[in-house]
Amino acid sequence: MALMEGRVEPPVYLGPDELARLYSVEDFESLARERMADAGYRYVAGWAGTGETVRMNREAFGRWVLRPRALVDVSTIDPSTTVLGQPVSLPVLFAPSALHRLAHPDGELATAAASVAADTVMILSTSASATIEEVAAVARDPWFQLYWLTDRELTRDLVQRATAAGFRALCLTVDAPVGGWREGELRYPVPLDATCRAANLPDVVEVETRLTWSSLDWLRSISPLPLVLKGIMTAQDARLAVDHGAAAIVVSNHGGRQLDWAQASLDALPEIVDAVGGQLEILTDGGVRRGTDVLKALALGARAVLIGRPVFWGLATGGAAGLGAMVELIRGELVSAMALTGATTIADVGRQLVSPRF
Ligand SMILES: Cc1cc2nc3c(=O)[nH]c(=O)nc-3n(C[C@H](O)[C@H](O)[C@H](O)COP(=O)(O)O)c2cc1C
Numbered sequence: 001m002a003l004m005e006g007r008v009e010p011p012v013y014l015g016p017d018e019l020a021r022l023y024s025v026e027d028f029e030s031l032a033r034e035r036m037a038d039a040g041y042r043y044v045a046g047w048a049g050t051g052e053t054v055r056m057n058r059e060a061f062g063r064w065v066l067r068p069r070a071l072v073d074v075s076t077i078d079p080s081t082t083v084l085g086q087p088v089s090l091p092v093l094f095a096p097s098a099l100h101r102l103a104h105p106d107g108e109l110a111t112a113a114a115s116v117a118a119d120t121v122m123i124l125s126t127s128a129s130a131t132i133e134e135v136a137a138v139a140r141d142p143w144f145q146l147y148w149l150t151d152r153e154l155t156r157d158l159v160q161r162a163t164a165a166g167f168r169a170l171c172l173t174v175d176a177p178v179g180g181w182r183e184g185e186l187r188y189p190v191p192l193d194a195t196c197r198a199a200n201l202p203d204v205v206e207v208e209t210r211l212t213w214s215s216l217d218w219l220r221s222i223s224p225l226p227l228v229l230k231g232i233m234t235a236q237d238a239r240l241a242v243d244h245g246a247a248a249i250v251v252s253n254h255g256g257r258q259l260d261w262a263q264a265s266l267d268a269l270p271e272i273v274d275a276v277g278g279q280l281e282i283l284t285d286g287g288v289r290r291g292t293d294v295l296k297a298l299a300l301g302a303r304a305v306l307i308g309r310p311v312f313w314g315l316a317t318g319g320a321a322g323l324g325a326m327v328e329l330i331r332g333e334l335v336s337a338m339a340l341t342g343a344t345t346i347a348d349v350g351r352q353l354v355s356p357r358f
Pocket of ligand 1: 096
């Protein structure tokens, strides 16, 4: 993409016919890599330390296989579900991520439009490159992701703006009390400029390093929104999340961008489902690229999954339409895999659909 390189010609985005010739999320990534400014692409790809957790997030899906079923009436397959009571047409949400304008000039507004078209939930990042109010005007029932800042009043202001703008849940990211050792970002600094900056924040902010479980009481006192804790990776913390009134958790290692050598999210999921399944909603993210990945995560007990990097790849390829086309690929593969495993609705998806790969 031309934005960051000071080239004058605007990037040309793919039209419907060209988008229809992309067949997988990987196709979108290859194209995004060619089209985005190098620094922007590298930031999105970014990792902590050796990058092992990024790789493990993908590899974990390869340790499970799906179990086909025969002679089930699959004339109607319905991948719709609910998250925190909100209907979504498929169990795939847009993860909160910074600076969507790195991928497309419309940034988060394109993401919001794609979430409406796909009928799913967008989670807006504290570090978004569009304002809370701009996104609220386009999105339908989005959630707001909060980084709790050392400046309490600024933090309160963000929460109150999101609440006033009609955001439906507050997603507090709890895996980033300090930045990960972002070797990628040390090598390739984030390419910020006047067209692409964190639109809801002053130029310099710091996250609060002193948060503990009791800090959540303050957050709950200033906002009536259901609380989602993003970045829970152990049964112990999942139980504490229940004890502290979280409505949902996201089993997540931040896409391998925080603690290098953290376990793959999918590997952490079963112990967490066993510990707290039924007491709150359990979402997960990290390395979800295919409809079959979605199905495996749901079979292991997730209510829905989030996609992070793929959102950028969709935007870079075709803006809102590109991201929309990408979601439809994931939906198509999910529906096919549901039919071939004999699951006609999401309620049919359970542990019986998967077994460990030998
Ligand atoms: C470029 C980028 C920026 C991100 N920014 C945030 C953020 O602002 N807040 C947050 O909670 N997570 C952030 N994340 C993590 C995502 O929400 C999500 O956990 C992760 O991307 C999922 O893994 P995946 O990219 O393999 O799908 C970011 C991820 C990426 C790739």
